Amino acid sequence: MPEAMVAARASDTAPKSAQQVDVAVVGAGFAGLYLLHRLRKAGFSTVALEEAGDVGGTWYWNRYPGARCDIQTIDYSYTFDPELDTAWTWSEKYATQPEILRYLGFVADRYDLRRDIRFKTKVTEARWDEAAERWQLTTDNGAPVSCRHYIMATGCLSAPKPPEIDGVKDFKGKVYFTGRWPHEGVDLAGKRVAVIGTGSSAIQSIPLIAEQAAHLTVFQRTPNFALPAGNGPAPEDRRTFFESDRAAYREQARQSMAGVPYPQQTVVSWQLSDAERRERFERAWAAGDLVHILTQLWADQAVDVDGNKIVQDLIREKIRAAVRDPETAAALTPHDHPFGAKRPCLDTNYYATYNRPNVTLVNLRQEPIKTITASGISTNGRNVDVDVIVFATGFDAMTGAIRAVHPITGRGGKSLTDVWAHGPQTYLGLTVEGFPNFFMITGPGSPSVLSNMAVSIEQHVDWVVDRLKALRDAGFTTIEPTEMAQAGWNRHMADCSMLTLHRLANTWYTGANVPGKVHGLMPYTGGVGPYRSICDEVTSRGMLGFKLTGPGGAAQCNDGEVVRLQPDVRLVLNLLATLNLPPIESMGAAGARAFVGEFNKGRPAGRLIGDIVDGTLPGADGPLPYRVFKPATPGPHPVVVYFHGGGWVLGDEQSDEPFCRDMVRRTGMMFVSVGYRHAPEHRFPTAAEDGYAATRWIAEHATELGGKPGPVLVAGWSAGGNIAAVTCQLARDRGGPEIAGQLLICPVTDCTFDRPSYNDNATGYFLTRSLMYWFWDLYCSPADRTDPRVSPLRGKVDKLPRAFVATCEFDPLRDEGVAYAEAMAAAGVPVEQLKAHGHFHSSFTMVDVVITGVAGRVQMAEALRRFAGLPPEVSRGDDHSQGHTSPGHKIAAAAS
Ligand code: N01
Numbered sequence: 001m002p003e004a005m006v007a008a009r010a011s012d013t014a015p016k017s018a019q020q021v022d023v024a025v026v027g028a029g030f031a032g033l034y035l036l037h038r039l040r041k042a043g044f045s046t047v048a049l050e051e052a053g054d055v056g057g058t059w060y061w062n063r064y065p066g067a068r069c070d071i072q073t074i075d076y077s078y079t080f081d082p083e084l085d086t087a088w089t090w091s092e093k094y095a096t097q098p099e100i101l102r103y104l105g106f107v108a109d110r111y112d113l114r115r116d117i118r119f120k121t122k123v124t125e126a127r128w129d130e131a132a133e134r135w136q137l138t139t140d141n142g143a144p145v146s147c148r149h150y151i152m153a154t155g156c157l158s159a160p161k162p163p164e165i166d167g168v169k170d171f172k173g174k175v176y177f178t179g180r181w182p183h184e185g186v187d188l189a190g191k192r193v194a195v196i197g198t199g200s201s202a203i204q205s206i207p208l209i210a211e212q213a214a215h216l217t218v219f220q221r222t223p224n225f226a227l228p229a230g231n232g233p234a235p236e237d238r239r240t241f242f243e244s245d246r247a248a249y250r251e252q253a254r255q256s257m258a259g260v261p262y263p264q265q266t267v268v269s270w271q272l273s274d275a276e277r278r279e280r281f282e283r284a285w286a287a288g289d290l291v292h293i294l295t296q297l298w299a300d301q302a303v304d305v306d307g308n309k310i311v312q313d314l315i316r317e318k319i320r321a322a323v324r325d326p327e328t329a330a331a332l333t334p335h336d337h338p339f340g341a342k343r344p345c346l347d348t349n350y351y352a353t354y355n356r357p358n359v360t361l362v363n364l365r366q367e368p369i370k371t372i373t374a375s376g377i378s379t380n381g382r383n384v385d386v387d388v389i390v391f392a393t394g395f396d397a398m399t400g401a402i403r404a405v406h407p408i409t410g411r412g413g414k415s416l417t418d419v420w421a422h423g424p425q426t427y428l429g430l431t432v433e434g435f436p437n438f439f440m441i442t443g444p445g446s447p448s449v450l451s452n453m454a455v456s457i458e459q460h461v462d463w464v465v466d467r468l469k470a471l472r473d474a475g476f477t478t479i480e481p482t483e484m485a486q487a488g489w490n491r492h493m494a495d496c497s498m499l500t501l502h503r504l505a506n507t508w509y510t511g512a513n514v515p516g517k518v519h520g521l522m523p524y525t526g527g528v529g530p531y532r533s534i535c536d537e538v539t540s541r542g543m544l545g546f547k548l549t550g551p552g553g554a555a556q557c558n559d560g561e562v563v564r565l566q567p568d569v570r571l572v573l574n575l576l577a578t579l580n581l582p583p584i585e586s587m588g589a590a591g592a593r594a595f596v597g598e599f600n601k602g603r604p605a606g607r608l609i610g611d612i613v614d615g616t617l618p619g620a621d622g623p624l625p626y627r628v629f630k631p632a633t634p635g636p637h638p639v640v641v642y643f644h645g646g647g648w649v650l651g652d653e654q655s656d657e658p659f660c661r662d663m664v665r666r667t668g669m670m671f672v673s674v675g676y677r678h679a680p681e682h683r684f685p686t687a688a689e690d691g692y693a694a695t696r697w698i699a700e701h702a703t704e705l706g707g708k709p710g711p712v713l714v715a716g717w718s719a720g721g722n723i724a725a726v727t728c729q730l731a732r733d734r735g736g737p738e739i740a741g742q743l744l745i746c747p748v749t750d751c752t753f754d755r756p757s758y759n760d761n762a763t764g765y766f767l768t769r770s771l772m773y774w775f776w777d778l779y780c781s782p783a784d785r786t787d788p789r790v791s792p793l794r795g796k797v798d799k800l801p802r803a804f805v806a807t808c809e810f811d812p813l814r815d816e817g818v819a820y821a822e823a824m825a826a827a828g829v830p831v832e833q834l835k836a837h838g839h840f841h842s843s844f845t846m847v848d849v850v851i852t853g854v855a856g857r858v859q860m861a862e863a864l865r866r867f868a869g870l871p872p873e874v875s876r877g878d879d880h881s882q883g884h885t886s887p888g889h890k891i892a893a894a895a896s
Contacts, residue, residue, distance in 0.1 A: 017143065021045045023468070024137060024147035026405075028117050029057015031153035031441040031457045033104060034078060037111045038465040047145060048117040048153075049137070055108045055117065057155050059101045063181040064392075065212075066204035067097035070290050070346045074234050074242055075260050076100075076454045078107065079250045080462075086246075093234045093288075094346065118142060126150060127409045128436060133477050135437065148477065149437045149468060152402050156442060156449050159400030161514055163196065163391050167372035171389060178205060178392040186388075188212040194377055194386040196369075198224055202392035203345040207353045209390070214358065217384050219377065221364040222342075223334040225315050229346040230288025254459065257527035259452030260291040268848055269298040269307040270607045281314045291452070294340045301340070302500050303851045308338040315339060322351035329354075331363040337505035343449075360384075397508040398444045398522045399424050410435035411480075423511075423518040427481035427489045427545055428535060428562075430460065436480040439464050444522040445493055449509065450502075451528045459528075463535050467543075476550040485545025488561025495838055496526040496567045498852050526567040533574075538562050565810060566838035566852040573840065576766060585774035589649055589680055596650050606661030606847060608632070614653075617674075617701075620686075620693045625675035627653045628705055629660045637670040638868040639707035640743075641695045641727075645718030645845065647775030648679045648687045656717060658847040659857075663715075666861035668874035670707045671715075672698050676723065679779035687779070688789040691723035692730040699737035711740035713867055714801075717845055718767075718813070719775065721747025725792040725820065728800050739801040741867025743860055746806065746813050746841050747820065750793040751776065751785035755815035765810045767841035772812055793820050798827035804863035805831060806856060808839035834859055 021044075025035050028050035039046040052060045069076050073095040078084055087110070088103060095103070108114050121141040129136050135150040160179040168175065176186060178201035193213040195202050198220040210216045241261070242249045252261035269277060277298070284293040293311075300307030316333050323329035332351065334342075353359055367381035376385040399420060402408075408416040414434045419425060426432050429446025430439055441460045442448035448456055471479055497503050503521050506512035510519050524531055538544045542558040549555045563570060584592045610630040616623040631637055640663070644656040653675035660671045676690035698705065699712045716724035721744040728742050753769070762769035780790050788795025793816065805821035807814045818835065825831040836843060836856050843853040844860075862872055 018136070018146040019047060019143045021047045021145065021147045023149045023151060024049065024135065024145050025151045025153050026050075026123055027057055027153035027155060027158075028052070028055045028108075028113075028119075029059070029153065029155050029158075030078075030104070030454060031155070031461060032057065032117075033107055033111075033113055034080065034457060034461045035151060035153055035441065035465070036113045036116055037080075038461055039468075040116070042465050042469050044465075044468065046116050047147075048113075049121045049123050049139060049145070050117055050119050051122045053119050054105070055114070056101045056104050057153075058158060059097055059104060061158070061181070062179055062201070063097055063183060063185075064176075064178040064201060064205045064390075065208035066206075066348070067178075067181075067201070068094045068204060068229070068231070068346075069100060070094065070200065070229075071260065071452045071454075072234065072238065072289060073100070074238060075253060075452050077103075078454065078458065079253075080458055082246065084110065085250075090234065092231055094229055094231050123406050125407050125409075128411055128438075130411060133436070149439065151439045151441065151464065152443070153441045154401035154405065156398045156401070156453075157395040157508075159396045159405065161394050161396050161400075163393050164515060165196070165369055165372055168389075170374050171372050171376075172374045173376075173387045173389065176388065176390050178202070178390065179395065188388060190214045191387040192376075192385065193217070193388045193390060194219060194384060195390045195392055196377075197392035197394065198222070199392060199394050200224075200343065200345040201394070202390075203347045203350050205390070205392065206359075207347070207349040210353045210356055210359050213388075215360070216358060217360045217362060217377075217386065219362045219364055219369065219379075220331065222336065223332050224342060224345055225312075225334055225339050226345040226347040226350050227285065227290065227293060227315070228288050229348055230286065231348060235287070253452065253455050254532060255529040257529060258291050258295060258450070259447070259455035259528040262291060262295055265296055265299040265301075267298055268300045268604060269304075269310055270300075271604055272298060277310060278314065281311065285314075285318065288346070290344060290346055294344070300848070305338065305501065305504075308340070308501055311339045319351055324355045328361050331361055331365075337507070338501040341501045341503075341505035341509075342507040343509070394508055394513055396514050396517070397511075398448070399511070399517075400514075402440060402443065408435070408438070410438065421518070423520040424522060425486055425490055427486045428538065429489075429524060430464065430535075431479075431481045431546075433481050433483050433486045436478045445489060445524055447524045447526075447528050447531050450523045450525060455528060459532050459535070463539075467539070471548065474548070474550075475554060476548040476556070478547075478549045479543075480547050482545055482547055482557065482559045484559050485561060488545070488564065492526075492561075492563045492567070493521075493524060495852060496524060497521040498855060499567060500525045530567065530571065534562055564838060565840070566843070566850070568850050568852050569810070569838060569840050569843060572846065572849060573765065583768070583770065585771050589678075589778065593650055596646070596655065600655055603658065604848060606658040607665060609661050609664045611706075613706075615705075617694055617697045619677070619697075620689045624677070624690055624694055625653050626694070626698075627657075627660075627673045627675075629657075629664045629671040629673065630706060631664050631668050631670065633668055633874075635670070635706055636703070636708040637668060637706075638710075638713065638740075638870065639698060639702045639705065640667070640669050640671045640713045640715050640864060641698050641724075642671045642673040643676065643691055643714070643716030643720030643723040643727075644673060645716070645720045645746075646678075647772070648684075648719045648722075648779040649775055650678070651720075656720070656845055659717065659845045662847045662857060663861060663864075666857060666874065667864045668870070669713075669864060669868060670705070672705060672707075674698075679775075683778070684780040684784045685787070685789045687719070687723055688726045688730070691727045692734070695727050695731065695739070696737050711738040713741045713743070713864055714739055715743035715745070715864070716747065717745040718841065719748055719779075721745050721817075722749065722790065722792070725749060726789050728803075729788060729792055729795050729797075732799055733796075740869075741802045741804070741864060742800070743864055744803060744805045744817065744820070745844055745860070746808055746811050747817050748772075748790075748813055749820035750791045750816045751780075752816070755819070757814035757816075758812045761810050761812045761814065761840075765812075765840040767812060769812050793823060796827075797823045798829065800824055800827075800829045802830040802867050803832070804834070804860060804867075806834040806836060806844065806860060808836045808841060808843055810839065811841040813841065832859075832863055 025048040073090040137145040367379040424444035426445035511517035610632040807817035
């Protein structure tokens with residue numbers, strides 16, 4: 001519909017008194033349109049308030065040359081109606097802005113949505129009316145609105161950021177913002193043009209502007225990674241997959257991590273050779289697909305600085321090859337952020353554009369802009385006269401469109417701006433405590449901009465509208481998240497932010513692009529599929545974390561936190577639950593060992609370190625096997641004697657190999673893992689005595705083993721932690737060896753089973769109470785159980801080596817580990833504790849699976865180095881062993 005007609009209708013029909021509706025929506029972009037459709041179908045009276053003159057949202061405003069989608073449009077489409085899905089065919093792999101806008105217009109027409117949209121109408125204030133239990137909205141055009149529910153479908157990138165450069169008003173030429181490009185287009189032919197910024201908007205428009213302009217000067221503050229879009233028809237393989245089973249294709253997208261149907265990679269970078277990695281990279285480069293290159297190279301590319309650096313280096317090679325002038329190429333090459341931590345761009349001839357004689361790059365890192373003058377732009381190094389300045393300077397993302405657009409006042413006069421003064425607080429990214437009946441579509445705290453927005457929008461809209469229907473059917477009139485639920489979500493957000501490398505870059509994802517904005521990762525990094533399952537869990541658990549109220553004092557509140565586990569621990573436990581494994585204790589010792597052996601075969605052994613040497617040592621009653629893990633750096637290194645986990649029944653000197661390798665890399669110390677004997681063949685006190693004897697022998701033969709003579713350290717996980725603790729007590733009582741420190745990870749320390757963690761975490765977290773009972777029964781008769789050689793908490797705990805004790809919140813053994821740490825501390829032993837929240841018994845040993853366990857292992861490594869008298873940081877000598885180097889890379893960075 002022509003804009004003039006729309007505008008005329010909007011003002012002609014504006015009622016004098018408040019417009020009464022069930023639900024008011026702000027925005028008529030992707031989200032607003034689908035909301036209108038769903039709300040209407042659900043029988044709600046609705047109005048959408050839209051500042052623009054027509055539908056389209058971001059695609060209405062961003063009309064700059066070259067504006068396109070950066071998700072393949074086959075995926076960037078509505079999927080709610082299979083008929084709509086077949087009624088529209090995209091002409092290109094990445095549709096242009098005009099085509100996407102046409103699509104949204106087509107959708108609006110098909111479902112007759114415009115009749116409920118008030119265009120050119122901005123909400124100027126929104127206030128929760130407690131007495132009426134309604135939101136009262138004022139607008140700048142036409143009647144105010146009174147609504148039961150208020151939904152922001154304002155998009156994440158719709159509030160342009162001011163340029164923050166002095167002198168703009170003095171400029172006598174033309175000024176344009178990519179995010180507010182004139183509808184009639186701009187003729188740049190023969191003009192001297194400046195583009196400020198090198199984000200996606202700039203990178204898409206620069207090649208086209210360069211083709212028109214007499215001269216283009218690009219002012220770059222931070223270079224960005226850009227990949228060739230390879231636009232054209234939708235790729236054959238994708239089309240075939242899509243056409244063969246549309247429903248399956250869409251469903252896979254909904255359950256995926258990014259909202260695009262790609263599988264999760266399981267191979268990590270260091271399992272691949274240089275050639276294999278390059279082959280994967282070249283394939284991804286040629287595919288011209290952001291999600292492909294961000295997710296399909298190797299499993300650690302987005303979570304580990306080393307895995308990521310390999311991609312960065314390969315892209316840097318491409319930039320050098322594309323740009324002829326080495327100085328320009330160097331300036332265009334990003335070095336300040338991991339690949340993907342800042343949104344990479346899809347381009348068409350971007351780098352090659354700098355080979356044109358009419359294009360100049362100004363590196364603002366070397367010569368910052370001083371001011372804009374009447375005739376152009378003045379930097380520390382030069383004055384550039386131009387006719388046109390294009391600001392491609394980005395947006396106040398995610399919160400800007402919600403918070404800054406208009407004051408929103410909730411219960412008790414609370415202002416959303418104040419509530420979010422220290423960063424956005426939400427429950428599920430959808431709702432805010434203190435703001436009843438207020439919803440955000442793809443708000444901060446949801447996957448939003450880290451996902452295919454089309455998929456996330458549909459999920460949000462479906463969830464919200466389904467909840468509103470259920471609320472109405474149950475006779476409730478208000479819905480609001482609780483403080484506890486919101487605090488839990490914020491903590492979960494913080495946990496998730498440790499999963500990826502996004503937090504290591506200054507970007508609009510973190511608010512760093514807007515001066516004065518609070519820094520913090522705003523989108524949810526836990527993935528689209530997991531997020532969907534969490535929203536569904538909230539519903540299936542009786543609207544967990546929401547307070548519902550209705551007439552006559554009706555109320556319902558099932559308070560709680562929906563996710564208390566670390567995000568990756570949740571995925572691991574969910575996966576294990578789907579395997580429906582028989583209890584380990586039902587397998588018998590031989591069966592359980594075979595099971596663990598099979599389980600371990602499927603996991604990578606760990607990154608390359610220095611030498612790995614097997615041997616045997618004389619134990620108390622015969623030879624015991626051991627495996628030495630050496631750092632790649634020149635020795636001799638301090639020696640850590642390590643005892644594996646497995647309840648005194650399972651495992652061997654190799655079974656915790658990934659953990660040992662990882663700790664060797666992080667500590668720069670040598671680990672000797674001991675194959676102590678197991679129950680039921682060898683019952684108490686065999687494991688304890690083997691542990692002590694092995695420690696003694698290793699201490700006496702440290703030099704022979706390639707280690708540093710002097711005091712050793714001991715470490716162990718689970719039953720191995722028990723043996724390490726017992727060894728320290730025996731060494732104290734039996735005249736040595738000298739032990740410089742003990743690292744006890746989720747140790748067994750006592751035969752008392754009535755501490756809360758034994759009940760709280762009895763089942764559901766892999767190590768169960770009944771499995772522990774079984775281990776105890778096989779190892780130790782009831783009469784022996786109070787012996788300090790199996791229950792060190794019952795022994796003397798003074799005069800022990802310095803200790804680091806790690807316990808996990810969701811572990812039956814948690815409280816006895818804490819009790820042991822506290823007992824040692826009370827007895828004067830220097831003790832450090834790590835109480836790992838959201839973790840389970842295996843979190844620290846599932847290296848490369850439980851990514852959030854890295855931070856704990858970093859702390860453990862730092863403690864071991866302190867105990868050994870080493871400086872805090874270790875330089876890693878193993879980086880070049882896989883053909884890629886990261887000189888001077890310190891452990892602190894690796895831990896990130
Ligand atoms: O904005 P940006 P954008 N002086 O924030 C620079 C989506 N999008 O509009 O990095 C000098 O990325 C700033 O420099 P720095 C997409 O998600 C999608 O380009 O802050 N320079 C940066 O280079 C994208 O990520 C598509 O140092 C200044 C640039 O301006 C998001 O929108 C297309 C400055 C801003 O880049 C935002 O992209 C377009 C100053 N005062 C956008 N202030 C699709 O393909 C800022 N800059 C779908």
